[in-house]
Amino acid sequence: MLDQIMQSTALATWTWDLRPDKLNINEHGLALLGHSPASLPTLDTTGWNALLHPTDRTLFEHAWARHLSGQRPQVECELRLQHRAGHWVTVLLLGQVVDRDADGIPLRATGVWLDVSALRQQQQAQALAELVIIHSHEAILITDPQRRIVRVNEAFCRLTGYASDEVLGQTPTILASGRHDAAFFAAMWQALQANGSWSGEIWNRRRDGSLMANWMMISTVRGSDGSVQAYVGMFHDITAHKRNEAELRRAALYDALTGVGNRVLLQDRLEQALARSERHGTFVAVAMLDLDGFKAINDTHGHATGDRLLVALAQRLRRAVREADTVVRLGGDEFVVLMVDLAQRADAVALVQRLLDAASRPIDDPVGPLQVSASIGVTYYPQAAPVDGNALLHQADEAMYTAKRAGRNRYAEWQPTAPAADPPATPTDNRAASASGGNAGANSQP
Incomplete structure (x- = not known):
């Protein structure tokens, strides 16, 4: 009767007749191990030990012995049994002696085993995840579906300066830096809803108020029904x-040396300025500035003094123009000032006069007052003929040399020169003469 019950139950059951040493396992128990009654009809102690994982044999023997001796009311232990395919199945084995002889010697034991492989794998995965969270160098925070923080790790506390009990129950806005607008966070949550994840750079604020840039990855954790279970954020500094x-x-x-722009910045700003001029109908002025008397100071007081003068003068030039304008050092004592968004060309004149004044005022230095002046060449955009940034720089350079020839400490505006008329042809010379380039009107500092 017992054998019939064992075979008919949906549980994995076993019966061990101890005197003939015969272990019977029902079909459900055999199927759990990938066997059938044909492939594994009966077992004895040797066959049972062959099924057991080698490191679990001693565990079973001790549990079995304690029960048979009466120390335990039943045998209960977790074991790994070998599947027919070769892998190990973790089972919880439960059983007890159900029949003894007149002397109390056990004759038969019976019981069940439960497949706990999936449970143990889940527990191992959870334990592994816990170890990852604890030991990760990445700061980790986990929120519930309402975005309340339910877990942070030690790396989070080190990076942000917050203790875990200070942030639990709060939302991640406790880290908000104020540097991102609503559109930034809207795009983040849209990506989380659409893709289940988001990653990118984000500025956060530590507990002490200092800002930090973080690379952050956020993932949505969903349950089997698709509902949001949690959000997990990982980030580092x-x-x-x-x-x-x-x-x-x-x-x-x-x-x-000076902290003002260089040629690369000038090229970029010049391209932007010309494009903006075309769009908005404004003017651009390009001023080439060369210092008068700088070589004498360099030769007399040395390059260190010359460098200090250049640094001080560059800052003066920067203060002399508007925030939107760009001051660039080309090298040596040569500078370019790009003036943008001018309503008319004449608007540049006052700025150029301020540049002349800034360059000519004495500069206090440890070696004594240092004084130079500037020769400035100015050209404008747009012009009657098409012109690009390089041509404008060339025109401003020509005008600057005109200012130097005219006496220095002044500016000159580049002017286009009309082609000269062809001379009358003669029997001895019928070549056409032409003029190219530009001329400039020189203006001294008032």
Whole structure:
């Protein structure tokens, strides 16, 4: 009867007749191991030990012995049994002696086993995830579907300065830097809803109020029914990287000595200025500035003094023009000032006069007052004929030399020259003469 019950139940059951040493496992138990009654009809102690994982044999023997001796009311232990395919199945084995002889010697034991492989795998995965969270160098925060923080790790606390109990129950806005607008976060949540994840750079604020740049990845965790169970955010500090990027970008665009722009920045700003002029119908002025008397100071007091003068003068030039204008050092004592968004050409004249004044005022220096002046050449955009940025720089350079020839400490505007009329042809010379280039009217500093 017992054997019939064992075979008919939906549980994995076993019966062990101890005196003949015969272990019977029902079809459900055999199927759990990939077997059938034909492939594994009966077992004895040796066959049972062959099914057991080698490291679990001692565990079973001790549990079995304690029960048979009466120390435990039943045998209960977790074991790994080998599947016919070769992998291991984790089962919880439960059973007890159900029949003894007149002397109390066990004759038969019976019981069940439960497949707990999936449960153990889940527990192992959870334990592994817990270890990852604890030991990860990435800051991790987990929120519930309402975006309330339910878990942070130690790396989060180190990076943000917050203790875990200070943020639990809060929302991630506790880290808000104020540097991102509503559209930024709307796009983030749209990506999370559409793709289940978002990654990118974000500025956050530490507990002490300092800002940090982070690379952040956020994932949506969904249940089997598709509902949101949690949001997991992982991030690390990239502030130093951003600072290095900014320094490299500055080194590429700005003069190392004076801090004003260099040729690369000038080219970029000039292209933008000409395009904006075309769109809005405004004027652009390009002023080429060369210092008068700088070589004498360099020769007399040395290059260190000359460098200090250049630094001080570059800052003066920067203050003399508007925020939208660009001051560039081409090299040596030569500068370019790009003046943009002018309603008319005449608007540049006052700015150029301020540049002349800034250059000519004495500069206090440890070696004593230093004084130079400037010769400035100015040209404008747009012009009657098409012209690009390089042509404008060439025109301004021509006008600057005109200002130098006219006596220095003044500016000159580049003027286009009309082609000269052809001379009358003669029997001895019938070549056509032409003039090219430009002339400039020189203006001294008032």
